[in-house]
Amino acid sequence: MSILVFLEQRDGQVRSVSREALGEATRLAASLGGPVTGVCCAASDPGLAALGDAGAEKILLAKHDTFATYDGAGYAAAVAAAVKASGAKAVLFPASSLGKDLAARVAAKLGVGLASDCTALSADGGRLVATRPVFASKAVQKVAFPASPALASLRPKAFAAVEGAGKPGAVEPLAFEWDASAPRAKVTGMAGAKGGKVDLTEAEIIVSGGRGVKGPEHFTLVEQLADALGGAVGASRAVVDAGWRPHGEQVGQTGKTVSPKLYVAIGISGAIQHLAGMTSSRCIVAINKDPDAPIFKVADYGVVGDLFEVVPALTEEVRKLHG
């Protein structure tokens, strides 16, 4: 079964979520058969040949002057052309902000179903079955695809990338038709860029603070631990609604759903909406003064105590460790 993978680039760099999607395509190809083809939309080649190592046998490059940044209609036209050119029966996208938007457009264009934000894919008797959390991870849905190709977007950090196993892939130009003069959304810039800091949904380690932190000025405690661990800062809904932290940091049902390898919850009691957004984390640590807080029910390791004493001590210990 021919599998196509959308390879997302930003600022001329292939993003790591693309490698994760390629990794899963390679694993699926082992049971469903290959080949695995990549498709990338860009203004110039972001070093695609190197992705052969990550699992792509061939990569189709859709080049257009406007493709340095996301262009929904244009990207969708290119990916649809790549589906046709590769004869793909399954198309995988990273479930990034760009990938989710694009995958839905391609599904509409091809008139086929899309499983969003999947955490597992399996080959069930030759057909693809996608596993995806719903109700903010309070339930898990399995879906199959009545029509071909099957489209799925893959949750960042839920799939392992393949590194350095193969040979450089062949990069070929992709011919596609698209009317760039039609009315379209144009990206004019970026604001509030957090200088190279990793996004919550793609972070390996997240340190989140809740109401127990007692005020925006005390979030430096959370930030310092996150820095020491090399992680990102998250927040509960209560502190976002109180205006202590920006919306982009909210973890939970009306915020981001995250699956880092380590999630540290500081002064977070563990409302059901918050738990929904982080219980798929590999390891959860809770620091809270209330031994009956619901967060301790999902935590692998808990420390009962005053966060204003425990967190600085933990930060110090971690710093010593990393020397």
Add this chain to the structure above:
Amino acid sequence: MLQVVCVKQVPDTETRVKIAGDGRTLDPAGVTWIINPYDEFAIEAALQLKEKLGAGEVVVLSLGGAGVQTTIRSALAMGADRAIHLKTDTVAPDPLSVARALAAAIRDLDPGLVWLGKQAVDDDAAQVGPMLAEMLGRPCATMAVSFELDGQTAKVAREVEGGQELVELPLPAVITADKGLNQPRFASLKGIMAAKKKPIEERPADLGTPALEVVSLELPASRAAGRIVGEGVAAVPELVRVLREEAKVI
């Protein structure tokens, strides 16, 4: 300018999910239904724009069974002018089918702006907005956290990885709302009373052939019970040790 806001009825975020007897859908027993929280940002944005322009109409569009009319009424109570209810008995139709039915209704209305929430908090698909844009052939900005209309150009900031992407798109356009776009108003008593008299036009929803087959819906595997490492600062060395040696995460 006519603006359409697509709203979806979803279970309250406090809901403890139970699986129905078919093993594929949510057991609706005891569920409190609310308007999708992200849709409230969409409604608020449309109302604010109408107020700023001093003219126009805000039309609520919702798809579902008879029960969704309570959600439609709450959107009307916030200040929308009228509503179209696309009726169906299909439980949890897939996003492509929904987008098809919505697109057909939207084509008739020819709105300057179509608003949606960035995703519904039940199936978390985040598909219908960009699908509508593709079907209608209109520019689209998903996950808007700020919006400004400059003549016939919408200026939107989108919440993306690592920052906010700034986008300009000519009207007519499709925009999906993220938290942070605005502070949705509460319906006033006057608004609630007025909503009772506002028209809801009913039409059958044309969903077409299902694009996804739900094989199963299950509760997630529960996490194995963890343990309290200790109390206060004294627990810190042990915490660091287990994170290194047992969990191997730092």
